[in-house]
Amino acid sequence: MENTGFLLAAFSIVWAVVFGYILLMVNRQRKLRIEIASLKATLKEKGIE
Amino acid sequence: MKYWQKIMTVTWKDTIAEMRTREIISSVLVFTLLVIVIFNFAFGTNQTTLNLVAPGILWVTFTFAGVLSLNRAFVPEKEQGCLEGLMACPVSREVIYVGKMLASLLFMLIIEAIALPIFAFLFNLPVLSLQIIVITVLTTIGFVTVGTLFSALAVNTKAREMILPILFLPVVIPIIISAVLATGTALAGGSWSELASSLQIIAVFDVIFLVVSFLVFPYVIEE
Amino acid sequence: MLRKLLVWLGVTLMVFSLFLVFVYVPTERTMGIVQKIFYLMVPMGWLAILSFLIIFVGSIFYLAKKSRRWDNLAFCGAETGLVFTTLALIIGSIWAKPIWGVWWTWEPRLTATLVLWLIYIAYFMVRSFASEEYRGATFAAVVGIVGFVDIPIIILSTTLWRGMHPGPIIFQGGLEPAMLFTLLVSLAAFTVLYVLILTQRVSLRNDQMELARLKELYH
Numbered sequence: 001m002e003n004t005g006f007l008l009a010a011f012s013i014v015w016a017v018v019f020g021y022i023l024l025m026v027n028r029q030r031k032l033r034i035e036i037a038s039l040k041a042t043l044k045e046k047g048i049e
Numbered sequence: 050m051k052y053w054q055k056i057m058t059v060t061w062k063d064t065i066a067e068m069r070t071r072e073i074i075s076s077v078l079v080f081t082l083l084v085i086v087i088f089n090f091a092f093g094t095n096q097t098t099l100n101l102v103a104p105g106i107l108w109v110t111f112t113f114a115g116v117l118s119l120n121r122a123f124v125p126e127k128e129q130g131c132l133e134g135l136m137a138c139p140v141s142r143e144v145i146y147v148g149k150m151l152a153s154l155l156f157m158l159i160i161e162a163i164a165l166p167i168f169a170f171l172f173n174l175p176v177l178s179l180q181i182i183v184i185t186v187l188t189t190i191g192f193v194t195v196g197t198l199f200s201a202l203a204v205n206t207k208a209r210e211m212i213l214p215i216l217f218l219p220v221v222i223p224i225i226i227s228a229v230l231a232t233g234t235a236l237a238g239g240s241w242s243e244l245a246s247s248l249q250i251i252a253v254f255d256v257i258f259l260v261v262s263f264l265v266f267p268y269v270i271e272e
Numbered sequence: 273m274l275r276k277l278l279v280w281l282g283v284t285l286m287v288f289s290l291f292l293v294f295v296y297v298p299t300e301r302t303m304g305i306v307q308k309i310f311y312l313m314v315p316m317g318w319l320a321i322l323s324f325l326i327i328f329v330g331s332i333f334y335l336a337k338k339s340r341r342w343d344n345l346a347f348c349g350a351e352t353g354l355v356f357t358t359l360a361l362i363i364g365s366i367w368a369k370p371i372w373g374v375w376w377t378w379e380p381r382l383t384a385t386l387v388l389w390l391i392y393i394a395y396f397m398v399r400s401f402a403s404e405e406y407r408g409a410t411f412a413a414v415v416g417i418v419g420f421v422d423i424p425i426i427i428l429s430t431t432l433w434r435g436m437h438p439g440p441i442i443f444q445g446g447l448e449p450a451m452l453f454t455l456l457v458s459l460a461a462f463t464v465l466y467v468l469i470l471t472q473r474v475s476l477r478n479d480q481m482e483l484a485r486l487k488e489l490y491h
Contacts, residue, residue, distance in 0.1 A: 003306040003370040010309045010366045014316070014359055021355055022469060025476050032479045039486045195418065202411050206401040215397050216415060219390035220422050223429035230433060250429050261421050265414050268335050 055140045059148020064155065066125070073156050077118045081164045084110045085171060096173065103174050104232035108225055110168075111185070112192075114160055116214050119196035122153050123204040132270065142267035150197040150262075157189050180235040180244060187251045188228040194255060195220050198262040201269045224251050275471070282468055285461035292454040300451075306370045311454055313367055315462035316360035317381065320388055321423065322466065323353025327395070328420035331413035340481065343409040346416055347399075348473040352466065354392045360385050380430040387426050391419040 050058070067073055088106045092098055126132040135145055165185070169176045196217055203213040231247035293311045300307035330346025333339070364382045365375050376382075395415045402408030447455065 003304060006306050006366050006370050007308050010312055010363050013362055013366070014312055017355065017359055018465070018469070022472065025469075025472050029472075029476045029479055032476070032483055036479065036483050036486060039483070039490060043486065043489060198414070198418070202398070202414060205403070205407065206398065206411070207403055208401045212398060212401050216394045219387055219394055220418055222387050222390075223422065223425045226429045226433045246432055250425060250432065254425050257421060257425070258418070261418060265335070265417055268410055269414055 052144070055144045056148045056151065059135075059140070059145055060151040060155070063122075063149065063152035067152075067156060072125070073118045073121050074159055077114050077156075077160050078163055080117055081110055081114045081160060082167060084113060085164070085168060089171065099172055099174070100236065103172060103176075103236060104229045106172075107168060107176065107232060108188075108229050110164070111161060111189070112218070112221070112225060114164070115157060115189070115192040115196060116217060118156055118160065119153060119193070119200045119217070120203070120210050120213050122149055122197060122200045124209070127204045136270065142270060143263055145270070146197060146201075146263060146266040149201075150193050153193045153197055153200075154190060157193060158186065161185055161189065174236065176232075176236070178235060180241070181232060184228055184231045184235065184244070184248065184251070187248060187255060188224050190255045191224040191251055191258065192221060194258040194262050198266055198269065201266065205269070224254050227251050227254075275468075278464060278468055282461065282464040285457065285464055289454070289458040289461040292457055297450050297454040298448070303371060306367070309363060309367045311458045313360065313363045314455060315459050316356055316363055317385060318459060319356040319462060319466050320353060320360050320385060322463070323349050323356060324388070324392075324416075324420050324423060326470070327353065327416040331416035331420075334409065334413045335417075340409075343413070344474060344477045344481070346413060347409075348470060348477055350392060350395050350412075350416070352470050352473055354389075354396070356466070357385060357389045357392055361389060378434065380427075380434045383430045383434070384423075384427050387430070388419075388423065391415070391422065395419065 085106070088102075088110070092102050092106070123132070126135065136142070165176055165181075168174070196213075199213055199216045199220075203209055203216065206212050227247040227250045231244045231251075234243050234247070289311070293308055297308070297311075299305055326349030327346045330342045330344075330349055334342035334346060361382075364379075364385060368377045368379070368382070369375050372379075395412055398415050399408040399412045402411055
């Protein structure tokens with residue numbers, strides 16, 4: 001029984017999904033942090049916080 | 050009032066409301082009859098096929114009947130603003146849970162008590178045995194313990210009737226599996242000891258979810 | 273600092289486990305090389321259940337303390353859990369095809385995983401259908417608690433349901449020491465990876481909350 005294809009498929013799917021998920025999170029967080037920083041600056045100018 | 054009396058008061062309130070409107074029992078009963086008839090068209094009239102699929106038909110019917118009637122357990126309360134009144138009563142939330150659950154159990158059992166003979170009659174199957182009655186009662190208890198909890202939850206969401214089956218069905222899958230297995234064994238003339246493992250799973254489910262739902266219910270209906 | 277240490281531990285373990293799976297561990301005789309998917313499937317199943325444990329703990333503390341932090345933990349546990357449960361189903365399917373010749377089989381563990389996946393979906397549905405956010409969190413917590421308690425009963429019933437079937441050989445009579453070692457290293461590697469992903473998700477969620485709070489202040 002030679003089914004190396006299935007084995008490779010399984011491992012590559014898992015790794016693709018895991019890395020995709022991590023990248024997505026890191027990316028979103030980077031954008032969020034920029035937005036938070038700019039919003040904080042604006043609020044400071046207005047003297048709310 | 051003692052604890053039990055309070056619970057019985059809630060159950061009695063629901064029973065009177067049901068006796069006046071006959072909203073749940075009559076509509077669910079008609080629905081059950083229709084489902085049984087439709088299944089008959091789906092599987093044909095061959096007796097060997099019917100013997101094979103009968104447990105499945107029975108439990109699909111009862112599961113959907115359960116969803117339908119449990120959906121109505123809190124909708125009238127919500128629509129007419131009775132839930133606030135009920136919560137203003139000097140009883141704990143747990144009492145409301147047990148009371149509502151017993152009322153739903155009563156309605157379900159009445160529906161099943163009428164549906165089972167009809168099922169036996171239309172499909173020519175011996176489903177009126179003590180074994181099947183025990184399976185049905187135990188499984189129905191499992192349905193209403195989780196069902197009452199989720200029904201109270203669903204009525205407070207935007208989708209209402211849509212959300213109950215989505216929550217209820219995956220959680221009760223283990224007892225549906227066990228009930229179908231046990232019914233199949235019982236119809237094939239199996240002994241009580243052959244039913245034991247399925248019945249145990251259903252009984253464990255009943256006890257665990259009675260306790261869990263009892264503990265969690267107060268959080269669901271708080272305003 | 274701790275996080276950096278964890279990242280290095282995770283990377284080392286992961287590389288080591290890949291080495292073990294592809295080079296060191298002997299190929300199983302009856303099933304051939306496909307059997308190695310096993311070292312991926314078990315960790316996925318484990319993470320599916322571990323995530324639900326996290327939802328359970330987060331949900332209980334949320335109901336008791338009503339603090340957003342616990343709800344965040346439960347929510348993030350649910351999201352990562354959904355990812356790994358979905359992966360477990362996909363891997364199960366890839367395993368089923370060469371072994372049994374079909375993409376899907378109602379094998380007890382696979383069936384239990386599917387039911388678990390449906391409960392994860394219910395968890396997110398109830399949250400999105402709630403009229404207010406705090407209510408959604410409470411309702412989701414209820415689903416989280418009920419769902420977690422349901423897991424052992426689901427496993428019991430699916431096993432009983434398919435009782436007459438012979439289970440996969442690997443689960444009976446124990447594993448060879450080399451295989452067991454490989455499995456344990458894989459489990460450890462994926463658990464460290466999971467902790468990293470979960471903490472990342474929690475910190476992202478905290479940022480999202482912070483942004484929402486600031487926006488509220490702004491308006």
